[in-house]
Amino acid sequence: MAQVVVLGAGLGGTIMAYELREKLGKAHEVAVVTRGSRYSFVPSNPWVAVGWRQREAVEVDLEPVLRRRGIALHPQGAKRLHPAERRIELEDGSSLAYDYLVIATGPELAFDEIEGFGPGAHTISVCQVDHAVAAKSAFDALVARPGPVIVGAVQGASCFGPAYEFAFILDKALRDAKVRDQVPMTFVTSEPYIGHLGLDGVGDTKGLLESALRQRHIKWITNARVDRIEADKLHVSEIAEDGSVARAQELPHVFTMMLPAFRGVAAVRDIEGLTNPRGFILADKHQRNPAFPEIFSVGVCVAIPPMGKTPVPVGVPKTGFMIESMVTATAHNIHRLTEGKEPDAEGSWNAVCLADFGDGGIAFVAQPQIPPRNVNWSSQGKWVHTAKIGFEKYFLHKIRSGVSEPFYERLALQVLGIDKLKEVRIAQDAGTV
Template identity: 40%
Template sequence: MTHVVILGAGIAGVSAAYALKAKLGPRDEVTVVSDKPYFHFVPSNPWVAMGWRERSDIAFPIGPYLESRGIKFIHSAVKRIQPDVIQVDLENGDVLFYDYLLIATGVTGMTDEIPGLAEHTHSVIHVDQAERALAAYREFVRHPGPIVVGAAPGASVLGPLYEYAFLVDADLKRRNIRERVPITLVTPEPWPGHLGLGGEGASRGAVTAALMDTKISVICNARTLRINKDTIEVVELDAAGNEKQTHTLPYAYSVYWPAFGGVPGVRNSPGLVNERGLVVVDEYLRNPDYPNVFALGACVSQPPVEKTPVPVGAPDSVYSIQKAGEIVVQNILAQLGDAPLVSHVPQRAKWLTDMGNTGAAYLSEPQVPLRDINWMRQGRWVHQAKVDFEKYFVNKIRLQPADQAPSAASRIAGVMSRLLAEPGGTPAPVTVSGGGKPLEIRLPQDPCIELRALAKSLGREPNALAAELLAAAVSDAKLYLNEDGVEAMARSRRELLVEDLPERQPGVEFHGGGT
């Protein structure tokens, strides 16, 4: 019997747990450990911080979904890993022994590296932080002033930095206060759109043009020194790394990307991690000294692609994490079967960035120069694609095992319980968003009368009640789909959404050769 322990219940950990449990033998065990009892879809955190998503849209308890597949779930933080004795000590006092360990804990922001960063700015690394950022933003729009969106030296995964700046621009325009709010983007990158990829290509010109179009100022090669209550102190370097100019930026609201480090329990595990507490791996995504320890996702130590005046970390995305996860699963199974391992090199970078009403898609292959593919495409379809991918991925995590039928009572039971708990005559909140093409549904006489009678007895308007019940029924129906069904529904949904886009344009494509 083989026991695989997975630390982390996020995008990397849950996806790997599902795949391993499906491919291991019936007597093999998979245990997932997480300091949070829920899964949340990290790429949607900027939307939560803008009030464009509710927490419940992207976060939900993960234990039941793991356990429905026969995967044990333990809600506890990790205290330390002891690879010499193949055990993990948990904060709740438990000790886990493993045959294979997969570290997928994500990261923590190293906010103590810049004075004032934790006290005076906000972050969207975690959904809790995004909610706090939203509360501060709602207060900010009542008294607008300058906004600074920045990244600390050594920060990685910088795509969301630009995404958040563009989202703020779009939201302020909708509120008709954009002209009262100067926005400055502060980045350690040598030029806009570098993103930790290096190899200057089409992205530099495209991102620079987008920033100019939205009147977002940018300071590159920026080393943030200190964040005070009302000002941010930044020194700008030249291409040779010499001090070029200092800036004192006033702000009324700020969101910052700190540099990443390992979570405390992993950072307390010498022999596995580097000086920042990130897990050291070889090309097979396993630790060089402990070949039964693998790592996946943002917690992996990745060297910078190229030397820059101010350090810039490497990028990451759901796409690259999924691809790396497939390799980790394959290599764990290969070690069990004494088969050849699969290399993670070369990597491929691919991600979507929302820009409000439009968006940008990036692809670099391989991730490090010299590269064969380096392109960026813009258009309204990218914005819609990111919305669609969020729904697809969340539905995939919630997918029931193939041999287990879900209960048909879930969402509808929730709607009815809420309606019955409300005082009679109180208008029911309609959770179905408006817009789009109207859908005409003809009910037979008996169900139609039953619906109208139910609505009348609850003091509700029949159309609004029907809309809520139909939305709940559709959510329940999706639980019966297998993985192929989820894929087919995602394709069909995308086709329908593209048909309904108010602006039918494929976008503008930029091509760049190798560097």
């Protein structure tokens, strides 16, 4: 009997535990290590920040779900991984041994890399539900005393979709409060152009997002390096192609939400052979670490090199579809190892995303996520907002019920009815793609 441990219980870690339990059956033990027992649906955080959702509506207590599925929960959290000993040191001083480990910790938020950045300093955040709850108070203060707003993503960020979402959701919430006319808004991003998204764009995301910003009277600055943030102004430098400062600006603000750069969490950071210098987990095409072959990784914690040189550092996002494909491949590969076989499954690394704008939105499909692509599609409309609500309800139901169903492919092929994806699926089934 093998002991399989999942480190982390976010989007990737939770469905990883579910899929392992389903794949391995009762012949092997599955355990989850995380801080606390609450799962939070991160894509809903922008709605929480403007009062469209309450915290309780987007959280799930995992303890009864995992117990029902026969998955052990260790809510103490991990203090340090000791891979040479196949052991996780927990925060309460105890240890948990493993035969196979899946690291699904998500990232640590690197707010400290910029002076004055982050909750507790001069900006708000929607990266965690605690941050989003606190942001609601800041939003209420903004409505009561309108002033300049900045939204965007700093240098090194890799997750740009939520920044665009929050800008448009905030615009809608301020219009609903009838104070939008008193709130100048600027979108500040490290991307080389609007709609780059860390992916060199998908379909016409550049044109669609630029148009959406213009229609909502939101100005933008690209190739932006945030130097420091004060209580009433943000210091930003626009970087030229040669790396020089093309222009330095001081932007006034009373309300700022910018997404940070990510790094690996402290429990796994700086372990030779396991992580890159940024603390992300090194993995081969089977999600397996080369130095410690009993360790796999899925989700945002996985090391993926940037697509290419840009004037300001820009990372590559790990989208839900990509993470789900990593999870399915990893469950399959660990199952093969328990049967004395070698891993042979690879994640598809495709992207299907819904960017909600509060009363509309943009959807895009990238197959594969990194160009060149077989499918490079984007579209917009009010249907995206409706689809995002349906996605939220479905996924939370999935977490509450302990189901390991691959949602994103179903979304792409059935719910959204994207013809191009259907064509690709037919071609895949026929063996021509």
